[in-house]
Amino acid sequence: MHEMSLAESVREIVDETARANGASRVTRVRLEIGQLAQVEIDALRFAFEVVRRGSLAASALLELVEIDGSAWCMACSSPVVISRRGNPCPRCQSHQLQVTGGDRMRVIDIEID
Numbered sequence: 001m002h003e004m005s006l007a008e009s010v011r012e013i014v015d016e017t018a019r020a021n022g023a024s025r026v027t028r029v030r031l032e033i034g035q036l037a038q039v040e041i042d043a044l045r046f047a048f049e050v051v052r053r054g055s056l057a058a059s060a061l062l063e064l065v066e067i068d069g070s071a072w073c074m075a076c077s078s079p080v081v082i083s084r085r086g087n088p089c090p091r092c093q094s095h096q097l098q099v100t101g102g103d104r105m106r107v108i109d110i111e112i113d
Contacts (some may be wrong), residue, residue, distance in 0.1 A: 003040055006105065007047035011055055014110050018056045023112035026057040030109050034102030035083050036069035060110075069102035 012030065029048075033039050041064060048062050069082045069107050075094030088095050 003043040004047040004051070006039065007044060007051045010048065010107060011051045011057055013107050014057050014105055015038060015055050016061070018112050021112060022074060026110050027113050028053075028061045028063060028111040029057060029111055030063040030065060031105060032065045032108050033105045034065060034067050034069055036099060036103040037105045039105055041066070056112075057110075058107065061087040068100050070100045071097040072100050073097055107113065 010029065014026055016027055018085070031109075033041065035111070036101075045062060045064070052058050052060060071080055071082050071089075072078075073080055073089040073092060073094055074090040074096040076089060078089070078091050079100070080089055080091060080097070084099065085099070086095075087097075089097060
């Protein structure tokens with residue numbers, strides 16, 4: 001389950017940022033996750049619950065913002081929204097797609113006290 005290592009990385013980013021800003025605790029963490037990022041949302045939530053124990057984010061609310069996957073269809077020259085890699089173009093059914101977005105996960109912001 002790679003979500004555990006993702007959650008640990010998020011916790012490290014959050015703790016380092018909070019300490020650098022003199023915080024005593026983190027109250028909220030907001031993550032952006034693309035549909036094509038290959039992250040299992042429920043597993044990530046569970047993993048974050050586990051790894052946040054004993055950290056500045058121990059009582060932090062985890063807010064996940066999901067964004068659509070996007071691609072450029074080389075066959076019909078159109079930007080399209082896709083929900084999974086390997087899906088065909090919703091306009092022309094071609095599989096010649098170049099992913100252009102929604103394939104990453106990032107910390108958007110954190111709230112600290």
